Amino acid sequence: xxxxxxxxxxxxxxxxxxxxxxxxxxxxxxxxxxxxxxxxxxxxxxxxxxxxxxxxxxxxxxxxxxxxxxxxxxxxxxxxxxxxxxxxxxxxxxxxxxxxxxxxxxxxxxxxxxxxxxxxxxxxxxxxxxxxxxxxxxxxxxxxxxxxxxxxxxxxxxxxxxxxxxxxxxxxxxxxxxxxxxxxxxxxxxxxxxxxxxxxxxxxxxxxxxxxxxxxxxxxxxxxxxxxxxxxxxxxxxxxxxxxxxxxxxxxxxxxxxxxxxxxxxxxxxxxxxxxxxxxxxxxxxxxxxxxxxxxxxxxxxxxxxxxxxxxxxxxxxxxxxxxxxxxxxxxxxxxxxxxxxxxxxxxxxxxxxxxxxxxxxxxxxxxxxxxxxxxxxxxxxxxxxxxxxxxxx
Numbered sequence: 001x002x003x004x005x006x007x008x009x010x011x012x013x014x015x016x017x018x019x020x021x022x023x024x025x026x027x028x029x030x031x032x033x034x035x036x037x038x039x040x041x042x043x044x045x046x047x048x049x050x051x052x053x054x055x056x057x058x059x060x061x062x063x064x065x066x067x068x069x070x071x072x073x074x075x076x077x078x079x080x081x082x083x084x085x086x087x088x089x090x091x092x093x094x095x096x097x098x099x100x101x102x103x104x105x106x107x108x109x110x111x112x113x114x115x116x117x118x119x120x121x122x123x124x125x126x127x128x129x130x131x132x133x134x135x136x137x138x139x140x141x142x143x144x145x146x147x148x149x150x151x152x153x154x155x156x157x158x159x160x161x162x163x164x165x166x167x168x169x170x171x172x173x174x175x176x177x178x179x180x181x182x183x184x185x186x187x188x189x190x191x192x193x194x195x196x197x198x199x200x201x202x203x204x205x206x207x208x209x210x211x212x213x214x215x216x217x218x219x220x221x222x223x224x225x226x227x228x229x230x231x232x233x234x235x236x237x238x239x240x241x242x243x244x245x246x247x248x249x250x251x252x253x254x255x256x257x258x259x260x261x262x263x264x265x266x267x268x269x270x271x272x273x274x275x276x277x278x279x280x281x282x283x284x285x286x287x288x289x290x291x292x293x294x295x296x297x298x299x300x301x302x303x304x305x306x307x308x309x310x311x312x313x314x315x316x317x318x319x320x321x322x323x324x325x326x327x328x329x330x331x332x333x334x335x336x337x338x339x340x341x342x343x344x345x346x347x348x349x350x351x352x353x354x355x356x357x358x359x360x361x362x363x364x365x366x367x368x369x370x371x372x373x374x375x376x377x378x379x380x381x382x383x384x385x386x387x388x389x390x391x392x393x394x
Contacts (some may be wrong), residue, residue, distance in 0.1 A: 001026055003110055006035060006076040011052050017089050017104040022115065024100050027123050028153070035077025040092055040104065045081035046070040052079070068165070097142040098122075098149070098161075099129045122158075129158040136164065140171035143203060144183040150344050151187065151194025166363055168343060169203045172276040181268045192219050195254075207267045208259075213346035218257045220318040228314060232328060238310060244271045253311050257318055266374055280305060281312050288312060289321045295338050299374045302331065302339040309339075342386040353385060354392055365391055 003018055020038045025031070038207040041048060046062060049070035053060035059073030068083035085092045089104050096102040106112055113120070116322050122129050128150045143165045150157050157165075172180065187195050196215055198204065229236045239250040250311075255278055259265060262278045272279070284301055293299035305312055309331045316323050330339035345353075347362060356362060368391055372378045378387050 001105060001113065003037070003105065003107065004035070004038075005107075006074050007052060007056060007079070009107060009275065011055065012039070012107050013041055013048065014063060014108055015089075016040070016107040017084075017094075017114070018107060018110075019104045020096075020101050023103045023105050023121065024119070027120060032077075035074075035079070037077070037081065038080045039107070040082055040084045040089065042084045045083050049079070049081040059197060067114070079166050080200075086122075091112060093117070094131065095135060095138075096131055097135055097139075097145060097344070099131055102131050104192075126155045130161045130164065133164050133168070136168055137171065140168060141173055141179050141183055141200045143169060144180065144198065147194050147198040147203070148183060148187045148190060150197075151190035152198060154306075157197075160331070166201050169201075170206065172203065173206050174218045177267070177269055181282070184268070185246040186252050186253060189248070192222050192254065208384055212260065213258050214260065215258075217319050218254060219317075220320075221250075221254050221257050221314065224314055224318045225253075227230055228317075228328075231325065232332070234332070235310060243273050243277065247274060248309055249277075252277045253314050255279070256311075256315055277308055277311065280308055281315050284312055284323075285315055285319065288316050288323065288327075292324065296371055296374050298327075298330075298339070299338050299370070307385075338374060341370065344373060344381050345369060345388060350388055354388065356392070 001023075003022075011284055017035055017040045022037050039045070045068050046065075049072050050060055052058070053072045056072075056074060059071075061071045061073065063071055063080070068097040070081050072079040072081070085095050093102040093104060093114065093116055099119040100122045101119070102115075102117045103119045104114040106114070117131055118129075128146050130136055130142075130146070139389050146157055146161065146165055149155065151211050184195075187198065196219060199208065199210055199213060199215065202210070225235075226240055229239070238250065239253075241249050243249060243252055252274055255265060255270075255274070256262075259278075260282070262282060264277060265275075265278065284305060287297070288301055291301055301312075302309060310328060313323060313327050330336040333342050345366075347358070347366060350356065350362060350365060351358070365388060369378070369384055369388060373384070
């Protein structure tokens with residue numbers, strides 16, 4: 001097995017090992033567009049990383065000074081350097097999470113995979129098996145990581161491992177919520193079965209009771225997104241767009257599908273923009289079906305949701321609300337008279353024409369003009385001016 005190094009091999013110390021995900025993925029035949037290599041060194045990993053970054057004019061970041069972890073950022077991808085835990089590479093591998101991740105490849109002897117826990121066998125059998133329960137206790141976030149990696153790789157969690165992590169789930173709240181939120185974000189990017197199994201196993205029971213959640217609606221989000229992207233290919237980048245780092249619009253829709261009200265997710269400390277999206281999607285979900293036959297109600301939903309409209313449509317279809325695709329056709333058409341009605345008069349226009357000052361009544365007039373426009377009572381600027389004069393006098 002050859003490592004396609006983006007640097008000269010001679011830049012690395014003799015006792016350098018490539019570990020973790022790259023070794024596992026190479027055995028699986030998985031490739032990524034960007035390199036992501038993890039190296040373990042017995043001594044001075046930060047100094048080695050700094051020297052390599054300097055030589056290649058690359059980015060350099062110390063990720064964890066206490067544990068001596070640093071990153072070199074190259075055009076081809078990232079190289080992470082960490083200090084070996086324990087006296088030997090075997091000691092280091094003994095402390096890892098799952099057997100498929102507890103393998104090492106000597107950089108200077110890349111045909112000799114060091115595999116003390118049978119990781120290659122687990123990869124052949126497509127199972128996620130822990131190295132030992134103590135390693136899960138040392139970092140309970142590994143409980144969530146088991147479900148995430150099983151979902152990413154289409155593996156099954158080995159029965160004893162699954163039983164053990166279910167028993168250890170009460171330790172999860174000991175983990176900083178920022179790390180839990182990030183891991184859940186990764187899990188939401190996977191096929192929905194991963195988080196579904198995690199919830200059904202009671203892993204999140206400290207925060208979320210299964211009976212409070214809408215798992216059938218959650219499971220339908222992925223196929224609904226797939227169906228919509230087939231009809232509207234331009235929605236693919238929309239769903240992938242990140243609202244905040246690591247949390248896409250698709251992930252936010254999944255959160256919205258899972259819960260009956262946004263407050264159930266307060267424990268995660270989501271960003272304000274994510275909270276806004278989830279709150280609005282759940283608030284307007286019952287309203288969008290009622291608006292199917294009312295152009296005025298449709299206008300108000302388009303106006304208030306803006307870029308959230310396709311997300312709401314996705315959630316509604318996953319909730320078995322039989323909405324017409326006209327909702328999306330209108331949203332995509334910049335000239336649609338309901339989704340994007342032209343502005344006939346502005347507030348400044350009305351202040352000049354009517355000789356009035358800013359006031360709540362002026363806002364009400366602007367709304368009345370727009371509603372009359374949607375109802376085709378007025379169709380042009382001249383009609384809007386006459387309507388405004390009459391409305392103001394009345």
